[in-house]
Amino acid sequence: MTFKRTDYQPYDFANRRHIGPSPEEMAEMLKVVGAESLDALIDETVPKAIRQAEPLAWGAPMTEREALDRLRETANMNRNLVSLLGQGYHGTITPPVIQRNILENPAWYTAYTPYQPEISQGRLEALLNFQTMVCDLTGLDVANASLLDEATAAAEAMAMAERVSKSKRTTFFVDAECHPQTIAVVRTRAEPLGWDVVVGDPMSDLDPAQVFGAIFQYPGTNGQVRDFTDVIAKLHGENAIAIVAADPLALALLKTPGEMGADIAYGSTQRFGVPMGYGGPHAAYMAVKDQYKRSIPGRLVGVSVDARGNRAYRLALQTREQHIRREKATSNICTAQVLLAVMASMYGVFHGPLGIKAIAQRVHERTVMLAEGLEKIGYAIDQDVFFDTISVDVGRLQGAIIRSALEAGINLRPLGKNRIAITLDERTRPGVIETVWRAFGGEMKADGKAGWRIPDKHLRKSDYMTHPIFHMNRAESEMTRYIRRLSDRDLALDRSMIPLGSCTMKLNATAEMLPITWPEFSELHPFVPADQALGYRHLIDDLSQKLCQITGYDAISMQPNSGAQGEYAGLLTIRAYHLANGNAHRDVCLIPTSAHGTNPASAQMVGMKVIVVAAADNGDIDVEDFRAKAEQHSENLAACMITYPSTHGVFEETVRDICAITHEHGGQVYLDGANLNALVGLARPGDIGADVSHLNLHKTFCIPHGGGGPGMGPIGVKAHLIPYLPGHPQNGGDHGPVSAAPFGSPSILPISWSYCLMMGGEGLTQATKVAILSANYIAKRLEGAFDVLYKSKAGRVAHECIIDTRPLQQSAGVTVEDVAKRLIDSGFHAPTMSWPVSGTLMVEPTESETKAEIDRFCEAMLAIAREAKDIEEGGLDRDNNPLKNAPHTVEDLVGEWNRPYSREQACFPPGSFRVGKYWSPVNRVDNVYGDRNLMCSCPPVSEYLEVAE
Numbered sequence: 001m002t003f004k005r006t007d008y009q010p011y012d013f014a015n016r017r018h019i020g021p022s023p024e025e026m027a028e029m030l031k032v033v034g035a036e037s038l039d040a041l042i043d044e045t046v047p048k049a050i051r052q053a054e055p056l057a058w059g060a061p062m063t064e065r066e067a068l069d070r071l072r073e074t075a076n077m078n079r080n081l082v083s084l085l086g087q088g089y090h091g092t093i094t095p096p097v098i099q100r101n102i103l104e105n106p107a108w109y110t111a112y113t114p115y116q117p118e119i120s121q122g123r124l125e126a127l128l129n130f131q132t133m134v135c136d137l138t139g140l141d142v143a144n145a146s147l148l149d150e151a152t153a154a155a156e157a158m159a160m161a162e163r164v165s166k167s168k169r170t171t172f173f174v175d176a177e178c179h180p181q182t183i184a185v186v187r188t189r190a191e192p193l194g195w196d197v198v199v200g201d202p203m204s205d206l207d208p209a210q211v212f213g214a215i216f217q218y219p220g221t222n223g224q225v226r227d228f229t230d231v232i233a234k235l236h237g238e239n240a241i242a243i244v245a246a247d248p249l250a251l252a253l254l255k256t257p258g259e260m261g262a263d264i265a266y267g268s269t270q271r272f273g274v275p276m277g278y279g280g281p282h283a284a285y286m287a288v289k290d291q292y293k294r295s296i297p298g299r300l301v302g303v304s305v306d307a308r309g310n311r312a313y314r315l316a317l318q319t320r321e322q323h324i325r326r327e328k329a330t331s332n333i334c335t336a337q338v339l340l341a342v343m344a345s346m347y348g349v350f351h352g353p354l355g356i357k358a359i360a361q362r363v364h365e366r367t368v369m370l371a372e373g374l375e376k377i378g379y380a381i382d383q384d385v386f387f388d389t390i391s392v393d394v395g396r397l398q399g400a401i402i403r404s405a406l407e408a409g410i411n412l413r414p415l416g417k418n419r420i421a422i423t424l425d426e427r428t429r430p431g432v433i434e435t436v437w438r439a440f441g442g443e444m445k446a447d448g449k450a451g452w453r454i455p456d457k458h459l460r461k462s463d464y465m466t467h468p469i470f471h472m473n474r475a476e477s478e479m480t481r482y483i484r485r486l487s488d489r490d491l492a493l494d495r496s497m498i499p500l501g502s503c504t505m506k507l508n509a510t511a512e513m514l515p516i517t518w519p520e521f522s523e524l525h526p527f528v529p530a531d532q533a534l535g536y537r538h539l540i541d542d543l544s545q546k547l548c549q550i551t552g553y554d555a556i557s558m559q560p561n562s563g564a565q566g567e568y569a570g571l572l573t574i575r576a577y578h579l580a581n582g583n584a585h586r587d588v589c590l591i592p593t594s595a596h597g598t599n600p601a602s603a604q605m606v607g608m609k610v611i612v613v614a615a616a617d618n619g620d621i622d623v624e625d626f627r628a629k630a631e632q633h634s635e636n637l638a639a640c641m642i643t644y645p646s647t648h649g650v651f652e653e654t655v656r657d658i659c660a661i662t663h664e665h666g667g668q669v670y671l672d673g674a675n676l677n678a679l680v681g682l683a684r685p686g687d688i689g690a691d692v693s694h695l696n697l698h699k700t701f702c703i704p705h706g707g708g709g710p711g712m713g714p715i716g717v718k719a720h721l722i723p724y725l726p727g728h729p730q731n732g733g734d735h736g737p738v739s740a741a742p743f744g745s746p747s748i749l750p751i752s753w754s755y756c757l758m759m760g761g762e763g764l765t766q767a768t769k770v771a772i773l774s775a776n777y778i779a780k781r782l783e784g785a786f787d788v789l790y791k792s793k794a795g796r797v798a799h800e801c802i803i804d805t806r807p808l809q810q811s812a813g814v815t816v817e818d819v820a821k822r823l824i825d826s827g828f829h830a831p832t833m834s835w836p837v838s839g840t841l842m843v844e845p846t847e848s849e850t851k852a853e854i855d856r857f858c859e860a861m862l863a864i865a866r867e868a869k870d871i872e873e874g875g876l877d878r879d880n881n882p883l884k885n886a887p888h889t890v891e892d893l894v895g896e897w898n899r900p901y902s903r904e905q906a907c908f909p910p911g912s913f914r915v916g917k918y919w920s921p922v923n924r925v926d927n928v929y930g931d932r933n934l935m936c937s938c939p940p941v942s943e944y945l946e947v948a949e
């Protein structure tokens with residue numbers, strides 16, 4: 001590698017943060033690609049018919065310091081008071097060792113979903129700890145590795161109950177003591193599927209013979225702790241499924257859902273060290289009885305073995321993944337909340353069961369102290385058994401007390417017209433309790449000792465978190481090293497490019513990440529009065545406006561927490577529009593074969609019938625087939641779902657025709673915006689003819705993938721759809737919410753906003769062009785060794801390209817998986833494997849990668865092609881070769897070596913770093929073994945012997 005001196009230009013430098021190739025490197029790349037200039041390449045690549053008329057213009061890009069100053073001013077517009085508002089959101093203390101070493105550490109936050117288990121062992125172990133902790137706390141058998149939020153977890157639990165219940169009923173019962181947003185999201189999910197939701201008191205209003213399942217909140221949203229054992233038994237007597245929404249901290253003290261007989265438990269792990277962030281992101285959990293483990297939605301980490309028989313983790317039962325099931329999908333969950341689940345699991349590792357119990361006890365004792373004080377003042381507590389939440393009848397004083405508390409810096413929750421509810425948390429200090437008393441008219445000191453208000457029969461007697469992982473030495477050095485040891489096993493963007501097609505693994509710039517942990521952003525409760533969140537308002541409005549300019553839409557809803565949730569929200573919007581126009585019968589959705597699996601899954605979730613449209617030989621949507629199907633279903637056409645540029649990595653010339661045909665037949669166009677990184681500044685979905693799109697802010701707009709979440713999938717819509725966007729119980733709207741919080745996961749929006757500010761319209765456009773250049777450069781460099789499956793007429797690809805590895809299978813028996821695993825030896829994460837075309841790799845370099853890094857990747861790929869050639873020609877054995885045995889580990893450096901190729905060739909293929917090589921911690925993971933011997937919690941400690949003896 002040679003380093004050239006370049007002239008230092010401050011303006012250029014601002015954009016260079018995100019744009020990998022230097023101007024000189026770009027010139028070299030253009031030469032290889034065979035284009036006169038970057039603009040000439042773009043003109044050849046992006047069809048004229050779709051180019052946007054006006055460039056993106058919103059002034060000069062900001063420098064890093066200017067942007068951070070702007071973020072600081074904006075943060076200061078938020079007022080960070082003490083919120084005792086509860087309803088699933090609680091103050092929490094993020095242990096600094098977790099904040100710095102996980103949340104603020106690119107080794108954790110820039111990783112991808114652990115589909116390639118060999119390079120994901122660290123985060124898989126952390127997620128297994130999460131699953132083990134959840135199982136222990138809930139008293140159930142199998143837990144998944146996170147869901148998007150508590151309310152959507154409730155909706156998933158309901159859908160799962162309907163699937164596994166042996167009854168044929170269509171009514172679902174929801175405890176009136178569920179959080180209001182949970183009830184609302186469950187209603188949203190139930191309505192299109194034709195299920196009735198009955199809300200009431202489980203002890204008096206529930207008829208078990210009428211329902212397929214029921215949810216109970218534990219403790220209730222207003223604080224009461226109830227034992228559901230009897231009502232659960234009655235449900236079971238009628239073949240109905242019992243679901244308990246449980247606060248994991250309360251479960252340190254209370255009898256578990258499992259002990260009550262629940263089939264499913266779910267909840268939020270936010271209060272395990274993940275800041276409220278004005279609504280998110282945080283990880284929801286779900287745990288189920290063993291008999292239902294194959295029906296649990298979301299991802300499941302399991303234990304398997306590698307090629308040497310050593311313990312190795314992997315995602316279990318991957319064929320249940322909703323992508324693969326397409327229109328047979330029962331959920332659309334894809335991106336979840338891995339980073340936040342990792343944080344919560346580390347909170348469990350850090351505190352251990354005794355620490356968690358101590359925190360729970362303190363929260364409860366302070367709540368009892370608060371209650372006793374209020375009783376002394378003369379108020380009666382509504383709850384006879386409670387954990388951290390109480391309510392009192394204050395009659396006409398409601399407004400005055402809340403105002404008085406507010407003036408002293410505390411948010412209290414009004415309940416109905418004459419009650420106030422108060423929820424305490426880990427952060428509540430005695431001074432806060434005294435201030436609350438003062439607001440209620442009492443002057444007392446919070447220094448006594450309080451008793452308990454949990455009678456013995458409600459108390460937990462069982463052990464939990466007994467695994468040694470939760471009993472490490474409590475020294476911070478131990479914790480720091482554990483976190484480091486795990487992250488060292490993983491390959492994230494801080495080590496190498498991750499050329500995952502469709503996933504857009506681009507730079508997550510440090511300056512963009514800084515604001516997310518500022519307390520003014522991270523500590524706001526989602527339901528604070530609007531005037532305490534003016535900074536967020538400003539940020540959300542300005543970012544929405546910019547996204548409208550980028551997409552050509554008229555409004556944005558920030559609610560969806562992932563791309564798939566955006567699809568769901570967008571289709572619900574389309575559905576509501578048809579209903580309002582008297583077109584309830586419109587329920588057919590046309591989806592091309594090349595669509596991402598979440599597309600048909602989302603259509604399924606809103607009750608639409610999926611009709612699959614064929615692809616032409618060149619990979620484009622077959623327009624004639626599309627037209628024929630639109631005509632055939634004209635009467636009932638609701639929508640089509642297309643991806644642009646297509647998942648085949650090409651800008652189709654016919655996209656406008658597809659939109660026009662759909663509209664002609666009365667349908668709406670959903671354009672999956674996951675590939676927006678190929679469009680920003682060049683073309684706008686809203687101009688092309690689409691009506692609604694989701695944008696993956698965790699792809700195009702720099703929110704890191706976090707190892708499989710968080711994400712944000714806001715939707716943009718044209719004006720006619722604005723009235724049908726999701727609403728929220730907190731701030732109105734005629735339609736139901738799709739997420740627990742009104743703006744999804746706002747605390748990660750500063751990342752996308754500062755990206756836009758620092759790039760400016762011109763910089764964003766330049767990023768798009770360079771992303772396209774880099775993809776075309778890779779396609780060109782690999783020419784001769786690998787075919788690019790789909791190209792435009794001009795021979796160009798969009799921002800990604802599909803590399804065909806099937807010929808290697810024919811000539812040398814080398815599978816796409818062998819190629820993917822061999823790339824690990826070179827220190828790379830494989831491109832997207834076997835999607836959208838089986839046996840291929842989809843490569844997306846993004847604009848962030850330097851030419852040197854792209855070249856290193858190309859060298860690795862070319863070397864793999866040479867090895868395959870060598871096999872074909874007999875130079876390497878067909879079954880015992882570096883490709884079949886990849887990845888190689890340090891274990892391959894010691895002991896007997898009887899393979900017909902050298903250790904040198906095994907471990908140091910082209911592209912790998914001689915010094916600081918990435919070593920896969922395990923050899924190839926055995927997928928079949930893992931599914932046959934399903935084990936989804938921490939293995940026995942004897943398997944943790946990691947130190948040589």
Ligand SMILES: *Cc1c(COP(=O)(O)O)cnc(C)c1O
Binds near residue numbers: 503596
């Ligand atoms: C990533 C992706 C999705 C799903 O987004 P999630 O945030 O993972 O839910 C949908 N469609 C396409 C084309 C994608 O690449």
